[in-house]
Amino acid sequence: EAGVVQSPRYKIIEKKQPVAFWCNPISGHNTLYWYLQNLGQGPELLIRYENEEAVDDSQLPKDRFSAERLKGVDSTLKIQPAELGDSAVYLCASSSGPGTGNTGELFFGEGSRLTVL
Amino acid sequence: ILNVEQSPQSLHVQEGDSTNFTCSFPSSNFYALHWYRWETAKSPEALFVMTLNGDEKKKGRISATLNTKEGYSYLYIKGSQPEDSATYLCAFIAGGYQKVTFGTGTKLQVIP
Numbered sequence: 001e002a003g004v005v006q007s008p009r010y011k012i013i014e015k016k017q018p019v020a021f022w023c024n025p026i027s028g029h030n031t032l033y034w035y036l037q038n039l040g041q042g043p044e045l046l047i048r049y050e051n052e053e054a055v056d057d058s059q060l061p062k063d064r065f066s067a068e069r070l071k072g073v074d075s076t077l078k079i080q081p082a083e084l085g086d087s088a089v090y091l092c093a094s095s096s097g098p099g100t101g102n103t104g105e106l107f108f109g110e111g112s113r114l115t116v117l
Numbered sequence: 118i119l120n121v122e123q124s125p126q127s128l129h130v131q132e133g134d135s136t137n138f139t140c141s142f143p144s145s146n147f148y149a150l151h152w153y154r155w156e157t158a159k160s161p162e163a164l165f166v167m168t169l170n171g172d173e174k175k176k177g178r179i180s181a182t183l184n185t186k187e188g189y190s191y192l193y194i195k196g197s198q199p200e201d202s203a204t205y206l207c208a209f210i211a212g213g214y215q216k217v218t219f220g221t222g223t224k225l226q227v228i229p
Contacts, residue, residue, distance in 0.1 A: 003160070004160070033217070035219075040126075040221075041221050042121075042123075042206055042220050042222050043161075044219070045216075048216075048217075056216065091161075104149060104151075104210050105151060105163045105166050106153075106163070106208070106217065107160075108162070110158075111160070
C-alpha cells in the first residue's frame, strides 16, 4: 500500500516569492493534516481536513497561507508571499479517523523542507 | 492550545543502557495517546496507540505505560542500540473533534 506522498521534498526560494506543497494521502483516509515543524520543536498543526472540509484551521496564518483539498483527496498548501521565518519542514499526514473504535493513528509523508533566503 | 510536554528535550546514552522519557498531557477530555519515532530523513512512524488508563504496550525492547488520571505516559527503551537514535514524539488526542497535539519531542542519541 502506498504511503503518504509529498512533493517537493526540498524547496529553496527567495523571500516574497510564492511556494506550494502537494500531498497525496493514503487511499481511503478521510482526515488530512498539515503540520509545521521548526528545528527543535514538535509538529504544530496548521490545518486539518475531514474530507474536503477544513474543520480546524485556527493555527493557519491566513494572511499568507492557504490550503485546499478539492474532492477530498489530494491537498495543496500555499504560502504567498514567503517570509524568512517560514523556513521549516511542512509535514502532511492522513488518518482514517474519527470514528467508532478508531484511535486516529497518523501516517506521515516525508515532509517538504522549505528554505527561504 | 493544549499543553503537551516531553522531557528531557535530548538524551545521550551509551549502547546497552536502558532509558526512559516522559510525556505529560491534560488529564481531562482524553481520547488517545500516541508515540511516534522520527528518524532523520524519514517520516514519523507510530510506535504505540494507547487508549486506556493503565495501558502497557510493548514492541521488542521498547515499551510504554499510560496514566490518564494524572496525565502522563512513559516510554522505556531497554538495552539501547544505535538504531534507536531518533526523535520520539508523543501526541495527545482529545475527545470530541479528536484534535491531535504533539509534544516537542525527545531526541535520543545512542553512542556505540
